[in-house]
Amino acid sequence: MRFSLISKVLALTTLLASTSVLADWELDPAASSLHFISTKNAAVAEVHSFKSLSGGINAAGSARVKIALASVDTAIAIRDERMQEFLFQTAQFPSATISAQVELAPLAALAPGQQEHFKFPITLDLHGASAKLMADVTVTALANQRIEVRSSAPLLVNAADFDLVQGLAKLQELAGLKSISTSVPVTFSLVWQR
Numbered sequence: 001m002r003f004s005l006i007s008k009v010l011a012l013t014t015l016l017a018s019t020s021v022l023a024d025w026e027l028d029p030a031a032s033s034l035h036f037i038s039t040k041n042a043a044v045a046e047v048h049s050f051k052s053l054s055g056g057i058n059a060a061g062s063a064r065v066k067i068a069l070a071s072v073d074t075a076i077a078i079r080d081e082r083m084q085e086f087l088f089q090t091a092q093f094p095s096a097t098i099s100a101q102v103e104l105a106p107l108a109a110l111a112p113g114q115q116e117h118f119k120f121p122i123t124l125d126l127h128g129a130s131a132k133l134m135a136d137v138t139v140t141a142l143a144n145q146r147i148e149v150r151s152s153a154p155l156l157v158n159a160a161d162f163d164l165v166q167g168l169a170k171l172q173e174l175a176g177l178k179s180i181s182t183s184v185p186v187t188f189s190l191v192w193q194r
Contacts, residue, residue, distance in 0.1 A: 024194075027055035027065060028146070031191035034067060036157070038074075039181035040172075048074045057102065057192060065098040065190065082174055087167035088127065096126040100135065108194075110141035117152060124155075127162045145194040154185035 032053050039045045052071035057063040069088040074080050084090045100122040110116060115138055122135045136153040159165050159182040172180045 024059055025057040025147075025192040027053060028191045028193050029053045032189060034065075034186065034188040034190075036184050036186045037154075038184060040175075041178045042181075046074070048072065053190075055098075055190070057104070059104070061102045061104045063100045063102050067096040067098070069093065069095055079175075082171055086170040086174070087164060089167070093127050096124065099123045099125070107139060107141075107147055110139065110147065112141050112143050115140045122155075124157065124162075126157075127164055129162045131158075131161045133157070142191070147192050147194075149188075149190045149192065151187045151189075154187050157184045157186055158182060159184065 029052065033049060034053060035047055035049045037045050037047055050067050050069070050071045051073050052068035053065060054068075055063070055065035070084050070090045072080050072083050072088070074083065100120055102118075102120060106116060106118075117136075117138050119134060119136050122133050124131055124133055133155050135155065136151065138150050138152045140148045140150070142148055159168055165182055168180045168182060171177075
């Protein structure tokens, strides 16, 4: 009986200690990036990004990344404006959100320079719609209680899942293109500070 009570107290102490170690993580936007590739006229691919990301992971492992859609950067100002107005409709839908539930213990256990590979489901909320995707990532522990979560394989986002096909058609018309692909590869590198 006494041994069982001592075991429970030790287990509880260990749990409380590990919970304090697994404090909240905050996204470092200056060190993070999210890119997507558009393909026009069936053969011309271009890389674009979003300049404004924010997010956090709480102690329960609930992770969220918010993407400010008005921060889209295609390196062509008029194209940025057209994407904001006709594709993302940022006046109505200013942001997209990626959310996931992650296991924090394996992340906290990584020593600086150590890497682990993970696959887990994420939810993408975009343009008033929501879809589940599978993230394939490599996590690298950095110095000073930081980790990098980098896509090991691109996420494929289908415009039809988020009611974006009509917006793509408008962009195609405005630019005088023969086609714009409705399947978009997305890659990311997210650095988190504990």
